[in-house]
Amino acid sequence: MMGVLLFIFFIQIAYVTVSTLRLIMMMKGNAKLASIISFGEVFIYMLGLATVLENMDSWYNLVIYCFGFALGVYTGSLIEERLAMGYVTVQVITRKEDSDMPQQLRNFGFGVTSWLGEGLSGERLVLMVLTKRKRQKELVSRVKEIDPHAFVVSSEPKTFVGGFWLGRTQ
Missing domain, CATH: 1.20.58 (Methane Monooxygenase Hydroxylase; Chain G, domain 1)
Known part of the structure; x- marks a missing residue:
C-alpha cells in the first residue's frame, strides 16, 4: 500500500x-x-x-x-x-545622464548600447544590455550598486544576430 x-x-x-x-x-x-x-x-x-x-x-x-x-x-x-539557459535583454534607465554606467558595465564584460531618452522630468540615459541568463542577477546587482534608483526591465529575446555577441563565448 x-x-x-x-x-x-x-x-x-x-x-x-x-x-x-x-x-x-x-x-x-x-x-x-x-x-x-x-x-x-x-x-x-x-x-x-x-x-x-x-x-x-x-x-x-x-x-x-x-x-x-x-x-x-x-x-x-x-x-x-x-x-538559466538562453539570454536576457536588460533595459536600464537612469537619471544620471553623465553616468559612466555604460563603461562600468562594459568593464565587467557586458555588452552595452546606450542613448539619451526623455522621461517625465527630463533626459534619461537608456542602456540596452544583452547577457546570458546566468549573469542576469549579477548585472542587476551591478546596476543597483551604480545607481540604486535605476529602472530595470528584462525580457528574453528569441533571436539576435551580430553585434557584441558575434564570435564571443561569454
Whole structure:
C-alpha cells in the first residue's frame, strides 16, 4: 500500500519535471532534444496514470497523484532556474545622464548600447544590455550598486544576430 503511494508520488514529480524540461527545450528552439525528452515524458506519465487507475479504490491515491504533480511543477521550476539557459535583454534607465554606467558595465564584460531618452522630468540615459541568463542577477546587482534608483526591465529575446555577441563565448 505505502509502496504504491510512494511510487505514484515520485512518478508524478519525475513526470512534471521532465515535462518542464521538454517545454524549455522547445521554447529555446531545441526541437530535437525536446522530441527525445517527450518520449520519456509520455512513458513516465503512462506509468503513473496506469498505477492510479489500477488503484482507484483509494481516493488518497488520486490526492497523492495531484500532490506529486504540484511538487513536480515546483521541482521543474527550480531546475529551470538553475539551468538559466538562453539570454536576457536588460533595459536600464537612469537619471544620471553623465553616468559612466555604460563603461562600468562594459568593464565587467557586458555588452552595452546606450542613448539619451526623455522621461517625465527630463533626459534619461537608456542602456540596452544583452547577457546570458546566468549573469542576469549579477548585472542587476551591478546596476543597483551604480545607481540604486535605476529602472530595470528584462525580457528574453528569441533571436539576435551580430553585434557584441558575434564570435564571443561569454
